Amino acid sequence: MKPKINTLLPILATLLLWAATGQSAVRTITSKGNTYVPLNNIVSYYGMQFSQPSKDRLRLRNKWHTMEFETNSRRCWVNGTLLWLNNPVQKIGWQWTLKEPDFSKTVEPAIRPYAFLKQAGNRIVVLDPGHGGSDKGATSPRKIYEKLLTKNIANRVRNLLQARGLTVYLTRETDKKVSLSERCKIASRYRADVFVSLHADSGTSSAEGAGTFVLSLPGEYSTHSYGQDSAPTTRYPGNKYDVANQALGTRIQQHLIKSTQQTDRGVKRARFQVLREAPCPATLVEMAFLTNPKEERFVLSQNGQDKLARGIADGIVAYFNDVKRAKQ
Ligand SMILES: [Zn+2]
Incomplete structure (x- = not known):
């Protein structure tokens, strides 16, 4: 049987993330052809605690970093600095999610830049x-x-x-x-x-x-x-x-x-x-x-x-x- 494209996409995304980070990847889900990263999976990936300090705020925190997301909004704060996401943080099913590039191209480079800058110059x-x-x-x-x-x-x-x-x-x-x-x-x-x-x-x-x-x-x-x-x-x-x-x-x-x-x-x-x-x-x-x-x-x-x-x-x-x- 030919595998359906929507079962292959998350596997592909996971492999790409793995290749990019060199570590076990954060798990993604797909919805209507797009790949999303559930905040719960970021929590387990980084070993963070999850809390909801107010109705429209979601907080992920470990010893080193704090991420705060505004629900249904493109604003998030990484260690206190405001970063604009490409897409609002939104609920898919029961989980709050980020669209994939918002994780790999916006949040991750802010949280652990040193994981991605091996080829960069610094002079x-x-x-x-x-x-x-x-x-x-x-x-x-x-x-x-x-x-x-x-x-x-x-x-x-x-x-x-x-x-x-x-x-x-x-x-x-x-x-x-x-x-x-x-x-x-x-x-x-x-x-x-x-x-x-x-x-x-x-x-x-x-x-x-x-x-x-x-x-x-x-x-x-x-x-x-x-x-x-x-x-x-x-x-x-x-x-x-x-x-x-x-x-x-x-x-x-x-x-x-x-x-x-x-x-x-x-x-x-x-x-x-x-x-x-x-x-x-x-x-x-x-x-x-x-x-x-x-x-x-x-x-x-x-x-x-x-x-x-x-x-x-x-x-x-x-x-x-x-x-x-x-x-x-
Ligand atoms: Zn100007």
Whole structure:
């Protein structure tokens, strides 16, 4: 008898996971042709305790890690850092589940990045100060341009990383316009191990906080276009680094919020050109809202600039330490 496709899929998914992690895999289930990971199986896989601290919160915890999921929502917190899932945590039958890529490409790289980074490099950083020249980027109420802030913070991050013995290049040293694909080519010429693009956001005067973007997964929505039309299936060069992208983005967001105490807007996904064309693991950091008077004051102060730069530098160093651990 020919085996049915829906009995083969979970077996295949299990084998793939096993191959990817080198450990016994977390068990999956299928529903309507999709593969899901029940939270109960993550609990047993990681040796965690399960609890439900409130009606819409599910908590998984062991000695080292805490994961918290909001029910029927795409928000989850790994060790306190907000990560946006591609799909809501949903109940299938009696179990709460994650869609498979949300486990293997979002949660796992955040929980144990060192398990996936054996091939990654940990020496050369290319920082990309967003905008420049006639492209001013966002403008603050006091007419401070995003292009100046991104360069200022890039200089500070470079100083901090060089003091730790790392090699750092910038995609622009002066106030000039550099095309998005040229920024990625520069990263490639310098043989970047990571590419970190720096930006500041604009929105309403009350919008606030910092967020870090990594490239969307093929066939999955970007965070801000969830549910619109159908999710693009194109695989971009940057998708070679899906797991490392998430590991890097999570470390930067974690340390940025720790350093600045800003509102945590989380690790999100988008198909920005610099992320699509990046020749290495890459993220784009939206450091603050220039259009918010409170955040404008923060990013213009020495103290604010120090904290932003320190958070980003610490995140890059933490990721490089994960790579070092992966190679041991
Ligand atoms: Zn920008």
